[in-house]
Amino acid sequence: MRVAIWWLRRDLRLSDNQALAAALASAEVVLPVFVLDPVLLRSPYVAPHRLAFLYEGLRQLDVALQARGSYLIVRRGVPHEVLADLVGESGAHVVYAEADYSPYAVRRDRQVAARVPLRLVGGLTVHAPETVVRADGNPYHVFTPFSRAWLALPAPTEADLLPSPAHIPTPPGIARVTLPVVEAFPDFPAGEAEAHLRLRRFAGASAEVLGHGVTSASSTDEIPSHPLIYRYAQLRDRMDLPGTSQLSPYLRFGMLSARQAAVVARRATEQAPDAAARQSAIVWLTELIWREFYISILAHYPHVRGQAFRRDLEDIPWSNDAEQFARWCTGHTGYPVVDAAMRQLMQSGWMHNRARMIVASFLVKDLLIDWRWGERWFMQQLLDGDPAANNGGWQWSAGTGTDAAPYFRIFNPVTQAKKFDPAGDYVRRWVPELAQVPPEYIHAPWQMPAEVQRAARCRIGVDYPAPCVDHQTARQRTLAIYAAARASHKHNPGTGKRKHNS
DNA sequence: TGAAATGTTGGGGCG
DNA sequence: ACGCCCCAACATTTC
Numbered sequence: 001m002r003v004a005i006w007w008l009r010r011d012l013r014l015s016d017n018q019a020l021a022a023a024l025a026s027a028e029v030v031l032p033v034f035v036l037d038p039v040l041l042r043s044p045y046v047a048p049h050r051l052a053f054l055y056e057g058l059r060q061l062d063v064a065l066q067a068r069g070s071y072l073i074v075r076r077g078v079p080h081e082v083l084a085d086l087v088g089e090s091g092a093h094v095v096y097a098e099a100d101y102s103p104y105a106v107r108r109d110r111q112v113a114a115r116v117p118l119r120l121v122g123g124l125t126v127h128a129p130e131t132v133v134r135a136d137g138n139p140y141h142v143f144t145p146f147s148r149a150w151l152a153l154p155a156p157t158e159a160d161l162l163p164s165p166a167h168i169p170t171p172p173g174i175a176r177v178t179l180p181v182v183e184a185f186p187d188f189p190a191g192e193a194e195a196h197l198r199l200r201r202f203a204g205a206s207a208e209v210l211g212h213g214v215t216s217a218s219s220t221d222e223i224p225s226h227p228l229i230y231r232y233a234q235l236r237d238r239m240d241l242p243g244t245s246q247l248s249p250y251l252r253f254g255m256l257s258a259r260q261a262a263v264v265a266r267r268a269t270e271q272a273p274d275a276a277a278r279q280s281a282i283v284w285l286t287e288l289i290w291r292e293f294y295i296s297i298l299a300h301y302p303h304v305r306g307q308a309f310r311r312d313l314e315d316i317p318w319s320n321d322a323e324q325f326a327r328w329c330t331g332h333t334g335y336p337v338v339d340a341a342m343r344q345l346m347q348s349g350w351m352h353n354r355a356r357m358i359v360a361s362f363l364v365k366d367l368l369i370d371w372r373w374g375e376r377w378f379m380q381q382l383l384d385g386d387p388a389a390n391n392g393g394w395q396w397s398a399g400t401g402t403d404a405a406p407y408f409r410i411f412n413p414v415t416q417a418k419k420f421d422p423a424g425d426y427v428r429r430w431v432p433e434l435a436q437v438p439p440e441y442i443h444a445p446w447q448m449p450a451e452v453q454r455a456a457r458c459r460i461g462v463d464y465p466a467p468c469v470d471h472q473t474a475r476q477r478t479l480a481i482y483a484a485a486r487a488s489h490k491h492n493p494g495t496g497k498r499k500h501n502s
Numbered sequence: 503t504g505a506a507a508t509g510t511t512g513g514g515g516c517g
Numbered sequence: 518a519c520g521c522c523c524c525a526a527c528a529t530t531t532c
Contacts, residue, residue: 237503290503357503396503408532409504416504475505479532 002027003090005116007083007097008034008072009105011123011254012057013192014064015164015210018121023096029169031090032065034058035083036076036177039104045379045387049349050249052182053190053383057253059179060191070170074177080112087116090174098123098254101299102387123254126262126288127153129296139300141402146296147289155266156259158209185349188249188383195250199264202245203229206268206281210260229268230277232284239337239352240425245284248384249350251291262288294392297402305391306372308400312489313407316481319368327468328363329377331431334460334467336443337417338362340430347430349383354420360397361411366474368481371398399482407482410475417443433464 004027006020014020023030040046062072075082083095099120100109112118122128132150133139140146184190200207204227228235228243235243250256265285272278298304308314327333331342341355351359356378363374375394379385395401399409421427424442428435434445436456441448446460446467453459460466 354503361504405503406532410506410532412505472506475532483532 001029003029003031003092005083005086005090005092005095006030006032007095007118008032008061009097009100010252011098011257012054012061013195013255013257014061014068015192016123016162016257016260017098017254018123018162019096019098020165020168021162022119022121023094024165024168026094026096027092029090029171030070031073031086031092031170031174032061032070032168033073033075033083033086035079036074037079037108038077039108045376045385047349047380047382047385048182049185049381050383050385051180052184053188053249053349054253055179055182056184056190057255060193064192065168065170068165068168070168072176073174074179075175076177079108080115083112083118084115086174090171093117094119096121099128100124101129101295103298103302103305104387106302123257123259125292125295126150126156126258127292129292129299132292132296139296140293141297143290143293143403146293147286150289150292156263158263158267161209161211161260161263163211185383187348188246188350190249190253190255192255195247195256198245198247198250199256199261201227202247203227203264203268206271207264209263209267226273226277227268229265229284230272230280233276233280236283237354237420239341239355239421240423240429244352246350252384252386258288258291290392291389294388297392298388301402304395304401305387308398309395309402310400310404311493312486313398313400313482315489316368316370316485318370320370320373321367324367324468325363325369325373327465328359328367328369328374332465333362333469334446334465335362335413335471336424336427336431336434336445337413337421340421340427343430345378345381349381351382352426354416355426356393357397358411358413358416360394361409362413364398365410365478366413366469366471368474368478371395371400407486408479410478412471414443414471431464433458 004023006023011017011019058072058074065071086092095116095118097118097120099122109118109120127150131153132146140149196210199210200223204224232243235241247256247261251258251261262285265281265288268281269278269285272281301309328342331339333339338359341351341359344355345351360374363369364371371394375390378390392401396404399405399407417427424439427442434442437445437448437458438452438456441452445458445464448456448460458464
């Protein structure tokens with residue numbers, strides 16, 4: 001009897017899972033295995049809340065597997081040792097896993113492949129990073145041409161989506177450990193069923209291609225007739241409205257495949273009632289392409305995880321003020337929109353993307369703190385924390401990355417807040433001290449006259465902090481420092497660190 | 503997937 | 518009627 005191991009990493013789903021399908025096709029018996037890797041559990045980038053989300057996802061997967069004659073074998077240890085043991089115990093002839101391109105994943109899989117017959121298959125992305133390259137084989141550094149090349153590749157269709165297997169034969173009695181019980185955030189219940197439900201809510205009828213096998217709560221009243229995906233272009237930047245799909249944690253752990261999301265997005269463009277709706281669906285699809293762009297960047301340039309992609313901006317003299325950093329982390333900067341966003345992150349494990357850009361610009365350009373500090377804090381807090389997307393976003397904000405924002409693009413936290421949280425509802429939701437501040441002062445409460453502060457029960461410097469930095473002054477300081485770093489590199493380019501380390 | 507500084511235009515108030 | 522100023526609104530340039 002032929003035995004295959006299905007090694008799960010960040011593909012916690014049964015539907016559209018190419019590794020699972022390959023394992024089932026190659027053997028009579030399949031062992032679904034998840035390895036609790038001490039390297040990842042002890043990493044400085046680990047997030048307790050993301051682990052809780054992962055554990056809950058694994059428990060849900062175990063339940064789904066048991067309904068199919070199988071179960072999840074969780075083991076703790078170094079992956080190549082654990083998998084070698086399991087191959088020995090079970091006589092498996094092959095291990096299938098979904099390819100992952102982060103630097104650690106590549107090293108780990110190389111070690112595993114040296115010990116067991118490991119086969120990596122696609123699924124993390126719609127198009128594998130090595131297939132979205134220029135004619136000469138070199139990777140893209142700029143999003144727009146990457147996106148064009150991505151869209152020019154054959155688009156997956158409904159017919160490509162693999163169904164959830166009805167039965168997975170697994171021999172009973174294989175030793176496994178139980179997962180730690182950690183309290184998870186209520187806003188993001190883990191699991192494939194929840195991911196599908198969210199996609200249905202967001203994309204409406206276009207999500208029917210997912211099939212109904214996975215979703216337990218298939219109540220049709222949750223399926224809107226004019227779904228958000230058709231208003232996404234107008235609403236996605238609004239921090240005070242639920243204008244996004246909130247699917248990022250699910251994509252992060254593969255509770256939804258990128259291909260499932262892309263097929264739904266494309267169907268939405270086809271089924272859109274008008275040009276504006278169609279454009280909205282394209283904008284959402286473009287977000288999926290951004291995800292694959294950053295996965296591709298990290299795959300081709302693994303050094304970006306530690307260094308600026310642009311060597312001329314590697315040697316910024318950061319202030320790195322620990323007290324300012326602590327204010328930023330906990331949401332006590334005195335800038336309401338920044339504080340609301342940082343508290344949303346700590347309290348829910350998620351942050352609106354517009355807010356991510358605002359707080360990143362604030363940390364780097366206003367507080368002049370190394371973008372790597374922000375990158376690490378985000379990884380420690382975000383349920384969707386992913387090395388590629390997070391690094392890409394931070395280097396974009398810092399102006400140091402591929403196709404990054406120009407260094408002189410500095411967000412004004414008050415202007416951004418007025419545009420994308422016009423009534424201040426987002427701020428009031430996450431910063432209760434400001435609950436009674438009148439709308440005209442909500443984004444710049446330090447401008448409140450004393451009597452208004454008293455009436456709003458919000459004395460600046462007592463109930464809510466005064467701004468920890470003056471934006472105009474900070475902006476001038478950063479413009480000068482970035483310009484000087486660039487000029488210094490121009491005259492003395494040897495001091496910069498290497499650009500590529502392939 | 504900015505914002506601020508600077509430039510231009512045109513309407514209205516006013517002497 | 519005319520020039521002058523102010524300034525909002527918009528456009529362009531610069532960081």
